[in-house]
Amino acid sequence: MQPKTLYDKIWESHVVVPETDAPAIIFIDLHLIHEVTSPQAFDELRERNLRLRRPDLTLGTADHSIPTTTRTLVRSDDPLAYDQVTKLDTNCAEFGVELFGIKSDKQGIVHVIGPEVGATQPGKAIVCGDSHTSTHGAFGALAFGIGTTEVGHVLASQCLLQRKAKNFEVRIDGQLREGITAKDVILYVISQIGIGGGTGCVFEFTGSAVRAMNMDARMTLCNMSIEGGARAGLVAPDETTFEYLKGRPMSPRGAEWDKAVARWRELKSDEGALYDKQIVIDGSTIEPMISFGTNPGMSMPITARVPNAGNEELKRALQYMDLKPGEPLLDHPIDVVFIGSCTNSRMTDLRAAASILKGRKVASNVRAVIVPGSHQIKKMAEDEGLDKIFVAAGAEWREAGCSMCIAMNADKLEPGQYSISTSNRNFEGRQGPGGRTMLASPLTAAASAVTGKVTDLRRMLKR
Amino acid sequence: MTKLDRVTSRVVCFTAENINTDQIIPARFLKRIDKSGFGDDLFADMKPVEVFGIADARQRQIMLCGKNFGCGSSREHAVWALRDFGFRVLISTAFADIFKENSLKNGVLTVTLEPESHQQLVSEWQKNPDAEMTVDLEKQSIAFAGLSIPFTVNSFNRTCLLEGIDELGYILRHEEQIKAFEAAR
Ligand code: SF4
Secondary structure (H helix, E strand, O other), X not given: OOOOOHHHHHHHOOEEEOOOOOOEEEEOOEEEEOOOOOHHHHHHHHHOOOOOOXXXXXXXXXXXXXXXXXXXXXXXXXXXXXXXXHHHHHHHHHHOOEEEOOOOOOOEOHXXXXXXXXXXXXXXXXXXXXXXXXXXXXXXXXXXXXXXXXXXXXXXXXXXEEOXXXXXXXXXXXXXXXXXXXXXXXXXXXXXXXXXXXXOEEEEEEOHHHHOOOHHHHHHHHHHHHHHOOOEEEOOOOHHHHXXXXXXXXXXXXXXXXXXXXXXXOOOOOOOOOOOEEEEEEHHHOOOEEEOOOOOOXXXXXXXXXXXXXXXXXXXXXXXXXXXXXXXXXXXXXXXXXXXXXXXXXXXXHHHHHHHHOOXXXXXXXXXXEOOOEHHHHHHHHHOOHHXXXXXXXOEEOOOOOHHHOOOXXXXXXXXXXXXXXXXXXXXXXXXXXXXXXXXXHHHHHHHHHHOEOOOHHHHOOO | OOOOOEEEEOEEEEOOOOOEHHHHXXXXXXXXXXXXXHHHHOOOOOXXXXXXXXXXXXXOOEEEEOOOEOEOOXXXXXXXXXXXHOOOEEEEOOEOHHHHHHHHOOOOEEEEOOXXXXXXXXXXXXXXXXXXXXXXOOOOEEEXXXXXXXXXOOHXXXXXXXXXXXXXXXXXXXXXXXXXXXXXX
């Protein structure tokens, strides 16, 4: 039998009607919904008088347009956002969907809470009206973002029309050096293949550097697959995965757990499986990465200089960022540090930031905002005393949500401000109109918060 | 879904590469809970002169776009904004995956051409920016300034667009198979 990739296997196990001229119809095991991309889909159900086929496979949370300063919504603060979040409440109630709403102790960024409650599991097909659904691929689940029309399709049929993608192996060999995180790895990968490099593909991350990563790090890696153009990213499940999932509220229990793990162990690419594309990277050569432009592909080692503006796109980007070719980024002044988002808001990330901020102060010219990915993470961090470290350093410690990753609430940059952000998109205006974003790891962000300028975190590591 | 068979119109030529959906419609406009009116917010921050420098831009139904148009966020609002603004056909050398799906589902045709053909259209447009172009989905052909450029759209997508077939209806017609699949799990 022809050897198969992990993606081939998960795909095949979800085909309801095979692909012909028409795309395949595939079954979806978990549909995550949030306030921004679901209201029009629920309207569609109502208009067509359809039921929600599988409320038991649907899970909702509010994350994008909620404030992170309080858990009480006031309509006059932002009437549109208030109505959007309230609409999610009523839609979920009407159609019987479990909702981790703003007051729930399980609330959080949709891609943080899926794994946290154990709903995200190896081998599942998972979708959400959000491109960073790729995050869940860290568990060996086929997970990708869909549009609102497709959200409606899944609500009504628990199925999607899909064409099979190509296989793209991203192998990271070797061992990462001290201070190098999954964020640096994925920024490096995207800087190499470009933001369209993975279009039409599903990434599978392999190699010893990936095997050595914990689940938080693997989620960071898969999270930004879409930034490389791939709809999904995968890491084959292993002991690290099972360890993470064991005992979570929605994980299987008892004999069911053993059966599940036995099944999950089969979820890996066969020896000799063929990939359509491949890139092999020596992980030990990766340096701390930072973005200098207006898409994540415009990233470089933090010690490098801004490249020459070869094409129109780069010229425009440097103009927007007010940076000059040949200029180093090190020591460039910054105004804001944002640590959070579905890329870097989990315990590993917060601990990393705290390891730098402990006993240090945020520079007086910098506003540092730290936003945990979920209510559970907030609680855990507080149990460990991380919040005290952050507050003592002069950073703001917030409630869970998307916050300054997308600037749909009050958390945003002023025009012209520079931020170092642990989020995933440095697009023009992403963190507020006119705001200038530099993407980096939580370690780099924290180190730069302390000095008030772009800083090589390796200077601050404990010797 | 709205049908689409043939579109004849003047053309907007905006070929910057890697235009993302945050640029097409910034996130702060995504709070509305219906699908209409997003055209007013199209390219709200970017305001590209290629679009807004044209007096009749909202009457032009065809846009020549750059490579990897629609990358980034999955927000379907981007397509709602383009359609509401007036666009029915987008022509590029490559579209981002999710954006392409979203477009087809909203009756907006994405035509992917080889770079040479795309460049021919751009060159002709530069000579005469007010010339009319015809994009014929039935014949899978673009007519512009004496050029005739063939393109292909997958036959399923083509039929959906030509006949205004709704994909959800298509999926739901497979109820028996879905039921059987669920039962076997
Ligand atoms: S944190 Fe940012 S990227 Fe992640 S889901 Fe929220 S808005 Fe999207």
